[in-house]
Every structure is written in C-alpha cells, then in structure tokens.
Amino acid sequence: MGVAKKILVIPGDGIGQEVTAWGQKVLSAIAENFKHEFTFEEGIMGHVAIEATGNPLPDETLEKARKSDAILFGAIGHAKYDNDPTLKVRPEQGLLKIRKELGLYANLRPIKLFDELLEASSIKPEILRGSDILFFRELTGDVYFGEKNRTADRNTASDLMIYHRYEVERIARKAYEAARTRRSKVCSVDKANVLEASRLWREVVQEVAKEYPDVETEHMFIDNAAMQLIKDPKRFDVVVTGNLFGDILTDEASQIAGSMGMLASASIGDSTGFYEPIHGSAHDIAGKGLANPLASILSAALMLDISFGLKTESQRVIKAVEATLRQGYRTMDIANKHTENALIMGTDAMGGKVLENLN
Ligand SMILES: NC(=O)C1=CN([C@@H]2O[C@H](COP(=O)(O)OP(=O)(O)OC[C@H]3O[C@@H](n4cnc5c(N)ncnc54)[C@H](O)[C@@H]3O)[C@@H](O)[C@H]2O)C=CC1
Ligand SMILES: CC(C)CC(=O)C(=O)O
Ligand SMILES: [Mg+2]
Structure with missing residues (x-):
C-alpha cells in the first residue's frame, strides 16, 4: 500500500527552473514505480514572483507551503539585483522569509563523494x-x-x-x-x-x-x-x-563532492521539510541547458527519506545517480580532460539517464 503526499514545487529563477523539473520527474517516477500518490502543486518565489506580484514570496506560495507535506525548491536570484545593491525588493528575501516562516532552523548538507567522481574535483x-x-x-x-x-x-x-x-x-x-x-x-x-x-x-x-x-x-x-x-x-x-x-x-x-551541482540539502524544523540544491540560480549558465540536475534529484532523494520515511525509494534514486555516473555520463561541471566528448551532456539528457536507471 502506497502513501499519499502533497508536494509543493518552487522552481524559482535561472537554473532553478531547469533542474527542479528533474527532481520532480524523479519523484513522479518513484510514485509510479512504488504505487504512491504524489500530488504536485507549483508556487512562485524570487525574481519571477517579484515580476508577477511585486513580492518575492507571495502569500499564496507561503499558504501552499504550509499545507504541503514537503517542498522541492530550485534556486532564486537574478543578475539585475546582484548588479544593483540599491534595490530594496530582492529575490533572496523570499527564500529567507520562507525559511523563517516555516521554522526551518536546521539545514542538513551531506557532502558525500561518489567514487565515480574522484577525478572531478x-x-x-x-x-x-x-x-x-x-x-x-x-x-x-x-x-x-x-x-x-x-x-x-x-x-x-x-x-x-x-x-x-x-x-x-x-x-x-x-x-x-x-x-x-x-x-x-x-x-x-x-x-x-x-x-x-x-x-x-x-x-x-x-x-x-x-x-x-x-x-x-x-x-x-x-x-x-x-x-x-x-x-x-x-x-x-x-x-x-x-x-x-x-x-x-x-x-x-x-x-x-566534485561540484556545486552535486550538493543537495534538507531544511527541517517545526513543520514541513524543504529540499533544495545548495547552489544558486547560476546566471553564467542559466538558460543554456547546461546545469547539472543531480543536486535537485538528490534533494528529492532526501525528501523521500527524511519527510516521507521512504528509505528504499530514496536509496533507489541514489543508486540511479550512481549508475548514471558509472556509465560515464557527465554534465560539464563534473567532466574532466579524460571524459569522452560523447558522454558530456546537458541538463535534460543527464536527467533522462537517471530516469532510465530508475526503472
Ligand atoms: N539557494 C539559493 O537560491 C541561492 C541563490 N543564490 C543566488 O544565485 C545567484 C548566482 O549566485 P552565485 O554566487 O553565482 O552562485 P551559484 O551557486 O548560482 O553559482 C556558482 C557557480 O557554480 C556553478 N553552478 C552552480 N550550480 C550548478 C549546477 N547545478 N550545475 C553546474 N554548475 C553549477 C555556476 O555556474 C557558477 O559558476 C545570485 O543571485 C545569488 O544571490 C546563491 C546561492 C544560493
Ligand atoms: C541566497 C541566500 C539567501 C542563501 C544561500 O546562499 C544558501 O542558502 O546557500
Ligand atoms: Mg549559499
């Protein structure tokens, strides 16, 4: 018998949009494989939310967050604010506020090196x-x-x-x-x-x-x-x-661990759990389809384990990432001079390989 969970997805800005799609796809695949019922809702935060509402954390997003069993977040941030420190309303305020409002006082950041990436660092x-x-x-x-x-x-x-x-x-x-x-x-x-x-x-x-x-x-x-x-x-x-x-x-x-693109995190505390890569919106590669989606996928694995107690499912995700790396596939940030060009790929191809390895 599977479990039913409500997950709020907040992709945010820049590469947050690109990588979070893969964290979510992995959660959907796990739900299907293990007969769980995961319901996804989407919320806005950061620069996209300022553009749409003037507020980096609209009340509606916060309300959805409070009602969810867990939150999968991408990243916030935009060059416009980084280049103009005088701007008063800023994307980062949304992230700080949601952490405070949800009482997420403990941020767990596991640093575990996959043996396959020994040469990436x-x-x-x-x-x-x-x-x-x-x-x-x-x-x-x-x-x-x-x-x-x-x-x-x-x-x-x-x-x-x-x-x-x-x-x-x-x-x-x-x-x-x-x-x-x-x-x-x-x-x-x-x-x-x-x-x-x-x-x-x-x-x-x-x-x-x-x-x-x-x-x-x-x-x-x-x-x-x-x-x-x-x-x-x-x-x-x-x-x-x-x-x-x-x-x-x-x-x-x-x-x-080889790259910012490999590090997942879990924020826990008084209520729901919040899962996000440790990286930001990475203006330098945003919109190019180059970002490593593994930190988002590994954040989804942390969600399965910590918020839902689904240890087998969480391990299945980690094993799929491991298998993908063992097959030699690499995004640019974890490739090195020995990596064959044919194995270096973008966000979607890499996410796709992990999905294949899940099944
Ligand atoms: N949790 C969040 O939402 C965070 C947001 N930020 C915001 O992000 C924006 C950019 O900040 P930066 O200091 O450049 O930090 P960043 O973490 O966005 O990027 C730092 C470096 O790591 C690379 N990188 C990061 N994630 C990657 C991934 N998944 N795959 C491949 N390479 C990756 C980037 O290309 C860049 O060279 C700023 O506006 C900042 O305020 C920064 C850190 C955390
Ligand atoms: C953008 C900041 C609010 C946070 C940050 O850098 C982080 O949580 O890693
Ligand atoms: Mg940081």
Missing part, C-alpha cells in the same frame, strides 16, 4: 577518497536575520550577528543525534576568539555535548575549518555551525 583523489561529512547549518538566525542599519548619509552600514541560547541548543542537539548514527564525531565551527555570538555558541555546544558523552566533540575556528576541509576532509564527520559560516563552508565543501 580539483582536490587530489587520495585526499578525497572516503570523504563523508554531514553539515548542520543553522538556518533561521545569525547575521542573515539580525537588525540591518544604514545611516542617513548612506556611508555606514551594519548587520547584527545575533544568536539566542535556544537556537544554538536545538541545532546542536540535531547534530549530536545524527552523529550517533554515524561515526560519533561532532566538530562545532565558530569564531569564539573574536565574536560574542560565537562565544555563546561555543558555551551552549559545550553544555549540549555533556548530554552526549559517547560522541567526540571538537571546536574549531572558522578560518582553520576552511583550511582543514581542503587539507584533510576525512577528519570530519558531523559539522555544526551558524548560518553564515555554514553557507560559506558548504560551497567550499562542494569541491569535495
């Missing part, structure tokens, strides 16, 4: 082999949500980096619980030598750590962590960190 294969890191990025606090100010003369600006004890406690607990199911190591990343918000972070993580004596705890400053990630990624198991540091470190960590 700019890091040496012997450093990468066996890397498997799970990031817990706090998602509804920090400098992204603190008070913003600009003086009347426009010459001085500030963004408040702010954390409350309860925010650190709840993300730390999630990280420790996950570590227990993995290699029992947590590395908490902060800048406690300089920032008061980080000193609170470290204090709270030290307290939570006492509840998990079976889990090894390490505290690391963000600057050192950025270096250690590339020097020796295998030393990390679970990493827990704030919103800003997590955002930056995981883009860096995408190189451990």
Whole structure:
C-alpha cells in the first residue's frame, strides 16, 4: 500500500527552473514505480514572483507551503539585483522569509563523494577518497536575520550577528543525534576568539555535548575549518555551525563532492521539510541547458527519506545517480580532460539517464 503526499514545487529563477523539473520527474517516477500518490502543486518565489506580484514570496506560495507535506525548491536570484545593491525588493528575501516562516532552523548538507567522481574535483583523489561529512547549518538566525542599519548619509552600514541560547541548543542537539548514527564525531565551527555570538555558541555546544558523552566533540575556528576541509576532509564527520559560516563552508565543501551541482540539502524544523540544491540560480549558465540536475534529484532523494520515511525509494534514486555516473555520463561541471566528448551532456539528457536507471 502506497502513501499519499502533497508536494509543493518552487522552481524559482535561472537554473532553478531547469533542474527542479528533474527532481520532480524523479519523484513522479518513484510514485509510479512504488504505487504512491504524489500530488504536485507549483508556487512562485524570487525574481519571477517579484515580476508577477511585486513580492518575492507571495502569500499564496507561503499558504501552499504550509499545507504541503514537503517542498522541492530550485534556486532564486537574478543578475539585475546582484548588479544593483540599491534595490530594496530582492529575490533572496523570499527564500529567507520562507525559511523563517516555516521554522526551518536546521539545514542538513551531506557532502558525500561518489567514487565515480574522484577525478572531478580539483582536490587530489587520495585526499578525497572516503570523504563523508554531514553539515548542520543553522538556518533561521545569525547575521542573515539580525537588525540591518544604514545611516542617513548612506556611508555606514551594519548587520547584527545575533544568536539566542535556544537556537544554538536545538541545532546542536540535531547534530549530536545524527552523529550517533554515524561515526560519533561532532566538530562545532565558530569564531569564539573574536565574536560574542560565537562565544555563546561555543558555551551552549559545550553544555549540549555533556548530554552526549559517547560522541567526540571538537571546536574549531572558522578560518582553520576552511583550511582543514581542503587539507584533510576525512577528519570530519558531523559539522555544526551558524548560518553564515555554514553557507560559506558548504560551497567550499562542494569541491569535495566534485561540484556545486552535486550538493543537495534538507531544511527541517517545526513543520514541513524543504529540499533544495545548495547552489544558486547560476546566471553564467542559466538558460543554456547546461546545469547539472543531480543536486535537485538528490534533494528529492532526501525528501523521500527524511519527510516521507521512504528509505528504499530514496536509496533507489541514489543508486540511479550512481549508475548514471558509472556509465560515464557527465554534465560539464563534473567532466574532466579524460571524459569522452560523447558522454558530456546537458541538463535534460543527464536527467533522462537517471530516469532510465530508475526503472
Ligand atoms: N539557494 C539559493 O537560491 C541561492 C541563490 N543564490 C543566488 O544565485 C545567484 C548566482 O549566485 P552565485 O554566487 O553565482 O552562485 P551559484 O551557486 O548560482 O553559482 C556558482 C557557480 O557554480 C556553478 N553552478 C552552480 N550550480 C550548478 C549546477 N547545478 N550545475 C553546474 N554548475 C553549477 C555556476 O555556474 C557558477 O559558476 C545570485 O543571485 C545569488 O544571490 C546563491 C546561492 C544560493
Ligand atoms: C541566497 C541566500 C539567501 C542563501 C544561500 O546562499 C544558501 O542558502 O546557500
Ligand atoms: Mg549559499
């Protein structure tokens, strides 16, 4: 007997539109193969929503999100806003607002290298082999949500980096619980030598750590962590960190998995789950059909596992991605000088290969 689930799809902007179509197709194929009933609705957010309604997160999208069992999101962003920092209404505000409104405080970003992609990274294969890191990025606090100010003369600006004890406690607990199911190591990343918000972070993580004596705890400053990630990624198991540091470190960590186009994420918290690639709308390749759809497809796999508890189905998707890579197919971002030209393909051909391997 299958399950019935309502999924809201928010493709967003740029390559978000191109790759999310494949995340959705994979979910539909899984529903068909396993006799589940997945109902899809679509919502707008980001630049497309500003163009249509003037609002980067229309109330209608938020309402649909609240009523859904899970959300599959692509990316938001447009060069127009990146090139004009004076614009007040911006696509990113939609994403920040939906995260806050839905209470999605824990952003899980798994960094797992498919062996087939050992040669895709700019890091040496012997450093990468066996890397498997799970990031817990706090998602509804920090400098992204603190008070913003600009003086009347426009010459001085500030963004408040702010954390409350309860925010650190709840993300730390999630990280420790996950570590227990993995290699029992947590590395908490902060800048406690300089920032008061980080000193609170470290204090709270030290307290939570006492509840998990079976889990090894390490505290690391963000600057050192950025270096250690590339020097020796295998030393990390679970990493827990704030919103800003997590955002930056995981883009860096995408190189451990070969490309930004490989990294999926799950945002969880108080209500429905929200699944998205970690990448943005990628103006440089948008509209060209070149984007790697695997991060969206792997985000769909996370949805099946985390929100729906469908572990077999989730594994089926991951195996289909693995099989596609083993057959040698590559989008441009994960190809290298040894890849045969005939095996390098665009978004739709790559998504199609994964679908074939699902059946
Ligand atoms: N979650 C979101 O919606 C995010 C939105 N953004 C927005 O996206 C826009 C572009 O930002 P960028 O800093 O350029 O970051 P980005 O993540 O869009 O792109 C960074 C680089 O990675 C490449 N890349 C990203 N995804 C790829 C994929 N699936 N396949 C192949 N290559 C891929 C891009 O071509 C680019 O060279 C901005 O407007 C930014 O605000 C940025 C990050 C996250
Ligand atoms: C565009 C930002 C709001 C977020 C971001 O870069 C991310 O979530 O990775
Ligand atoms: Mg980011």
